[in-house]
Amino acid sequence: MRDGFVKVKAAAPEIKVADTEHNSEKIIEIIERADSDGVKVLVLPELCTTGASCRELYYQKHLLSASDKALQKIAGATAGRDMLVFIGAPLAHEGKLYSAAAAIYDGKILAFVPKESASNDGVFDVAPEFETQIYSESFSWVSLLPRAIFSHKAVSGLNVAPIFSADRQAALSPLYELCANGALILAELSDEPMRICSKNQTSAYLRAESEKYSAAIVSAAPGEGESTTDYVYSGLSLIYEAGEQLSCGEFGASAMSEIDIDYLIDRRRRMKTFKSTDSFDDRRIEWGSSEVGECRLTREYKKLPFVPEKDELEEFCERAMLIQAMGVKKRMEYTGLYKPVIGVSGGVDSTLVVLSCAKALDMLGMPRENLIAVTMPCFGTTERTKSNAVIIAEQLGATLRVIPIDESVKAHFKIIDHSLYDYSVVFENVQARERTMALLNIANKVGGIHVGTKDLSEQADGWCTFNGDQISNYDINAGLTKTMVQAVVRHYAEKTADKILSDALFDILDTPVTPELLPISERGELLQKSEDSVGPYSLQDFFLYHMLMRGTEPKKLIRISEYVFKGEYDRKTLVKWLLSYSRRLFIQQFKRSTTADGPEQMGFTFSPRTGYKMPSDAESTLWLKALDEIKL
Structure with a gap:
């Protein structure tokens, strides 16, 4: 026991x-x-x-x-x-x-x-x-x-x-x-x-x-x-x-x-x-006995706890997208601003936002040209992601704008005296904030709202730039984890009759998750991958579910993770990523405390009003110490 x-x-x-x-x-x-x-x-x-x-x-x-x-x-x-x-x-x-x-x-x-x-x-x-x-x-x-x-x-x-x-x-x-x-x-x-x-x-x-x-x-x-x-x-x-x-x-x-x-x-x-x-x-x-013995685990745990079984998946995906569409539809009706402005990167998060905003415009009976899809290539953009972003926008009938930001980023580097070859957090955040500034300003210019793309998993580990992709006028991915976003996009790709759109969606799903903020290789290949920095999203969402939604203690969570991911990740790897996750969960709370509005989807959210709330300066010492004590 x-x-x-x-x-x-x-x-x-x-x-x-x-x-x-x-x-x-x-x-x-x-x-x-x-x-x-x-x-x-x-x-x-x-x-x-x-x-x-x-x-x-x-x-x-x-x-x-x-x-x-x-x-x-x-x-x-x-x-x-x-x-x-x-x-x-x-x-x-x-x-x-x-x-x-x-x-x-x-x-x-x-x-x-x-x-x-x-x-x-x-x-x-x-x-x-x-x-x-x-x-x-x-x-x-x-x-x-x-x-x-x-x-x-x-x-x-x-x-x-x-x-x-x-x-x-x-x-x-x-x-x-x-x-x-x-x-x-x-x-x-x-x-x-x-x-x-x-x-x-x-x-x-x-x-x-x-x-x-x-x-x-x-x-x-x-x-x-x-x-x-x-x-x-x-x-x-x-x-x-x-x-x-x-x-x-x-x-x-x-x-x-x-x-x-x-x-x-x-x-x-x-x-x-x-x-x-x-x-x-x-x-x-x-x-009962005064002694507490062992209990061998035999129960089945889902590796993807936020994604339902196949027989429930279709309704789940349809309703998830409907919630997003209804959320942004109401926000457009309230503001009277009927042009959603979205930064499209060719990644899965921005793709889902574009799909849901297109649905919202359909519900309003408005033309999809009102959807402003903005791709802003810079140092880390690959032809693959840029091409997919363009295809998605064109196949949905959105208005596409391609705005390279490399020159404006270089100008900002010059203003703050930052080297173009210093790939520190400054190098990354300047690009992210440049994109957000452009999107907000475009929204003002066309009479629209900037719809954000960060998801629940990125909120949990703070894998977003403060006052960059961390903020927007409305955040419809706020109630979906990364694995949920991937499931919804995959469902859309499987059901759409548009072969060109479907192929692009599947290619996006096969593309490694990345913020595209560091330079690509000489061969044009992606070097920066999110999961190399914060861990596999399957693990992140598993940790999120058990740590925050079930209140599981660190050592117990490692035990469950070893049981569930046996043959995929050893104890050392699991401890490494849970340490990283726990540390980031605490120190990145300040981003969640000032996040944009967005609809809850499945009973858990980081909304500072109705969701999971914690101090922005709480210490993670107890959790990290418990993990440090685990024998590897």
């Missing part, structure tokens, strides 16, 4: 209806396999000691007693195992019959947590309101405790609460109270049969509820062996973490993954919507 990872599993035993001896053996087999996998929280279906389809047989004392004995046998099989197990079983007490979750750890039944909602067939009673003690010849006195939370002794925040699938339909679901009082993992014991749409419906519910409550839900439903008199059961097992499906199993396959409780705690801190209640103080039960 090091680094806040907890391995969980949901599984459905292959039962025989009302055969508790057979069922207990199958359950014990699952427990043994889970233990060998390093599982710390195991969830089995509702009523799995007897089967969930016994109907009137649940009233039989003989079956209830056999279930109690099976529970005690199962509990004995957990002795010496560091694993919290939730098993569904029928439970008789004082003339009432409950469907309960037996919470078992290290050979003991810690408590029974009864189902709160009445069953559809009317067999089981509604859970009692208060705690009571129940007795059985098989397990002596055990608490019957509604809405209980099981808290780990050594791992802060590792709080697990059993729930039932029927509680989803309750007007007052127990989920809010449980989560408000610290439950991070919800162990859902389900009795749901298989229906045509049940998998999608259950997945949609778990996705929504886990995201709503910033929780993990581990759900196990009955599987094969259940009665098919009225239903068929598939053993659907699902694990969700804050809206993301981590694992899914069905028809004998279990679901297993690792929950990142640090991430869930980070989300809860930001929510500030939960209000705990003192009434839960006597509903907490401790479990």
Whole structure:
């Protein structure tokens, strides 16, 4: 459980209806396999000691007693195992019959947590309101405790609460109270049969509820062996973490993954919507060892966390461009300035801005000639990028202006007494600011607005010139990371019927990302590449997602990165680029504090008004020190 990872599993035993001896053996087999996998929280279906389809047989004392004995046998099989197990079983007490979750750890039944909602067939009673003690010849006195939370002794925040699938339909679901009082993992014991749409419906519910409550839900439903008199059961097992499906199993396959409780705690801190209640103080039960062991990672992480899977990619790209177009459309309508002025470099960022501004003009019913595409070649411009910029502008029907700035840059060097052969930051920034000054002045001259091109990734690491490409009248790339920009441009290239435009777009995507501020080689080849200075953008966006959006600590982030990028980047390389990224993230904040307006796209932005805010003079020492301590 090091680094806040907890391995969980949901599984459905292959039962025989009302055969508790057979069922207990199958359950014990699952427990043994889970233990060998390093599982710390195991969830089995509702009523799995007897089967969930016994109907009137649940009233039989003989079956209830056999279930109690099976529970005690199962509990004995957990002795010496560091694993919290939730098993569904029928439970008789004082003339009432409950469907309960037996919470078992290290050979003991810690408590029974009864189902709160009445069953559809009317067999089981509604859970009692208060705690009571129940007795059985098989397990002596055990608490019957509604809405209980099981808290780990050594791992802060590792709080697990059993729930039932029927509680989803309750007007007052127990989920809010449980989560408000610290439950991070919800162990859902389900009795749901298989229906045509049940998998999608259950997945949609778990996705929504886990995201709503910033929780993990581990759900196990009955599987094969259940009665098919009225239903068929598939053993659907699902694990969700804050809206993301981590694992899914069905028809004998279990679901297993690792929950990142640090991430869930980070989300809860930001929510500030939960209000705990003192009434839960006597509903907490401790479990777990005092030692915190390792947790081997098996969960799948996306290398490109901001780019969706293929089946969602088309809608994602269409909506991303629509948001950009609507943003600049509103800004033009408000100002009455209907000529977007864009500096086009032949790079992916400026290309997307041109595409979206063309769309905005289409939405306004205005000619694309209103779009002023300005290419300003200088010392670092290659024929390849210049040619692509021209092609894009011409194919879209924009007004193209080619304004070489080398002479004006040289004049400025002379004014400030800077050598033409001194390739310091001054050499680069003079060019960037010259371009921005020209674009702003052109916008004034033609009655338009200068639409900026920097993206979210460049804002994060400050890979832009202050008062150069850092500023504009409106910044429509502000809500998209570099990998998102590339995905949207690629989608446009694939769908457009314009072959010339498509070829140019694909060539732009194949061109190394560069600010083109340092001279090219004698052969006209590009020498300055952004990723040589700030690291691969796949890593940058991965760091951005995990460090800022998930609150992942430096050492943990290196561990995750090693796991995800195994075979691509070794530890030394990952530490190098995360050190660089962390340093730049802090020292470049002053650029983000004065950035232009621009639309948010996916729940994260650096807007100084509504986005991620930090002081411009905060120290990065703690983060850098943590990375320096990593053994290479």
